[in-house]
Amino acid sequence: MxxxxxxxxxxxxxxxxxxxxxxxxxxxxxxxxxxxxxxxxxxxxxxxxxxxxxxxxxxxxxxxxxxxxxxxxxxxxxxxxxxxxxxxxxxxxxxxxxxxxxxxxxxxxxxxxxxxxxxxxxxxxxxxxxxxxxxxxxxxxxxxxxxxxxxxxxxxxxxxxxxxxxxxxxxxxxxxxxxxxxxxxxxxxxxxxxxxxxxxxxxxxxxxxxxxxxxxxxxxxxxxxxxxxxxxxxTKDVVASRKVDNYHRKLGWIPSEELFHNSTLDSVDLSLSIEKEEYRNKLEVLQEKIAILQNKVYLLQIPIVIVFEGWDAAGKGGTIKRLTECLDPRGYEVIPIAAPNDIEKEHHYMWRFYNKLPKASQIAIYDRSWYGRVLVERVEELIRDEEWKRAYSEINQLEKQLTNAGTIVMKFWLHIDKEEQGKRFKERQENPEKQWKITEEDWRNRAKWDEYEKAVDEMLIRTSTTYAPWTIVEANSKNYARIKLLETVMNVIEKYIENLKK
Missing domain, CATH: 3.40.50.300 (P-loop containing nucleotide triphosphate hydrolases)
Known part of the structure; x- marks a missing residue:
């Protein structure tokens, strides 16, 4: 040239x-x-x-x-x-x-x-x-x-x-x-x-x-x-739809539309639970092991991203608390994600997340994340269809960049059924100490359960990859969910460190 x-x-x-x-x-x-x-x-x-x-x-x-x-x-x-x-x-x-x-x-x-x-x-x-x-x-x-x-x-x-x-x-x-x-x-x-x-x-x-x-x-x-x-x-039409990039087409695999007719979440066994004594014993052991692993993560300079998504009242906050109780606070940050502010809206929606990625040796724990683009922003029609359809590819690219750079990426969907959510909403309303946790927005989201379930299904299928897979956590039992999540965190980190030795 x-x-x-x-x-x-x-x-x-x-x-x-x-x-x-x-x-x-x-x-x-x-x-x-x-x-x-x-x-x-x-x-x-x-x-x-x-x-x-x-x-x-x-x-x-x-x-x-x-x-x-x-x-x-x-x-x-x-x-x-x-x-x-x-x-x-x-x-x-x-x-x-x-x-x-x-x-x-x-x-x-x-x-x-x-x-x-x-x-x-x-x-x-x-x-x-x-x-x-x-x-x-x-x-x-x-x-x-x-x-x-x-x-x-x-x-x-x-x-x-x-x-x-x-x-x-x-x-x-x-x-x-x-x-x-x-x-x-x-x-x-x-x-x-x-x-x-x-x-x-x-x-x-x-x-x-x-x-x-x-x-x-x-x-x-x-x-x-x-x-x-x-x-x-x-001269371009500012509202013209731009071509939607199909990430899966690049990989030679296109998810069949039939996949979205049968809910991935339908097969989740929400009856799973754990006895209180077993829960206490396992929690203590897991927290001790994760604390030791955090030291190894620091020495090996491994960055970690842990994403928490799930239904309202699925127990994200309590689970994050059990995870962080055992961690050195100098080595992690919990990042709650709310609606974008005015400055963030002036940039590409991924901009605010790239500014919050962890450096080597640090653990970033996201209470909600970039997946809001294909969940709440999709269901509430806050963006055009082509924007949330394009987001699957953009999210996969972000997570691929992270793993290419040596980051461990773990993603958890905390799943409860509609009946359990209703029960927890009611408990929050009736308990003065927990009333702050329930908002009108929670009730509005609940009224769109079916639309959200469809969005969750598509999100899980289109963004669960070999390098950043989703883990669905059965969360009708809060204690069971906490143990499963901590076990997964421990196993993933242990496996990653073991592979570094090969």
Whole structure:
């Protein structure tokens, strides 16, 4: 791809001046229109060292209202960054609706660096590309405009610029050993850049290769491309349904609609229970074992995600309490998930969860989670159908990223029947100490039991994967549910640690 680019392209000064004035005015107007239409934009600059990324970003923002954009210069990962899935630090930087985020290097940095240093095997490289494509696809389907530039210069031009930078102490610091290494092995790195461009060139987020020998020509091309992409985006119907990605189709398996006619939950034996004495004895033993396992998790730097979902009054709070009673509070966090606030609503719905993922050695316990997208938001019709249908794939991708990064993911559905829920609701209403637990919303949800059951069934089928399976917990007996859940937590962690030794 890059070998075919004519790097001799240039522009005369008068044409440059005339076009710059016109494009600057257009860009200023388009920024306001995108803000009005609540279109978020990400502009990515990748390319060779000394290819002019800083200059071109600076020229781009001259035409923008500074209140509407942020520039992020992406450096190598910090030790803190390395303790979480790689894309977390970029999720933290995605712009709110109507805002623009400009990246001087981006999520492509690590894969390029790793490939150039020869430290990534083929499987890791492909996983990284898959995660990047899923990341961009997820944002695009939610309305993000992604504009990607690769700044291309020749080996000779790069060498000339690096020497010029080194001649002055004010700029010499910008030249690194890696820059010279890349120049020396230019042809090898050219192939790596070609691979990256070919594997990540998407119809909705294509790469624009910028001939950057003449920086004035490059500036006009960048501004023209941004203007063109913004104009095209503004012509789209903002409420148009975007294509729903089918995660299972990618895997070669499509759940039969017949699966959703027969409830997965119908086969759950809710008569299961445990005697009080046996419960007390098992609880004590399990809590002691889990406390020991937490120390091993810390030493091995294993992050853990534990998701609690279930019917209202299914016993999530009590079960979480029994789990955390044995844990060192410095090593875990319980994260209750409520309806998104105004700031969270301005971003992709996954944004608020990527900000809450645990770092290595930590345990994150979610009292409700990202599954609200395919449960309450679906049933209560808070979002369009295509949004919750798309969420299954997005959730699977999140959990795949977690497990790829070495995170243990456990998901529990606490299941009770409608009769048991009614009994517990009544007990809460009649007990002054527990009345705070019952709300009008609980009663409204109960009235839609059948709709919620259908949503739960589909959620369990579409998001129970080999790397992040669901565990259905029979919870009509609270004590039985607590023991089953703690046993599952213990067994999963023990098995994971045992596999690390192999």
């Amino acid at each position: 890059l070998e075919k680019i004519d790097l001799n392209k240039s522009i005369d000064h008068k044409e440059y001046t005339d076009k710059l004035e016109t494009l600057s005015k257009q860009l200023s107007v388009l920024q306001r229109e995108c803000l009005s239409r609540q279109i978020p934009i990400m502009v990515v600059f990748e390319g060779w060292g000394a290819s002019g990324k800083g200059d071109l970003i600076n020229n781009l923002i001259h035409s923008l209202d500074p209140r509407g954009f942020k520039v992020f210069s992406i450096d190598i990962e910090t030790e803190e960054d390395k303790k979480r899935p790689y894309l977390c630090r970029f999720w933290n930087k995605i712009p709110a609706k109507g805002q623009i985020a400009i990246f001087d290097r981006s999520w492509y940095r690590r894969i390029l660096s790793d490939r150039m240093d020869g430290i990534s095997d083929k499987k890791k490289v492909q996983n990284a590309y898959d995660e990047i494509l899923n990341f961009e696809d997820m944002l695009i389907k939610d309305g993000m405009l992604i504009i990607k530039f690769f700044l291309h210069i020749s080996k000779h031009e790069q060498k000339k610029r690096l020497h010029k930078l080194e001649e002055h102490k004010e700029t010499a610091w910008r030249v690194t050993k890696a820059d010279w290494k890349h120049n020396k092995n230019y042809e090898e790195y050219l192939a790596i850049n070609n691979e990256m461009l070919e594997k990540t060139d998407m119809a909705e987020a294509p790469w624009s290769i910028v001939e950057a020998t003449d920086l004035q020509y490059a500036e006009i091309k960048v501004l023209s491309t941004v203007v063109e992409r913004m104009e095209t985006e503004l």
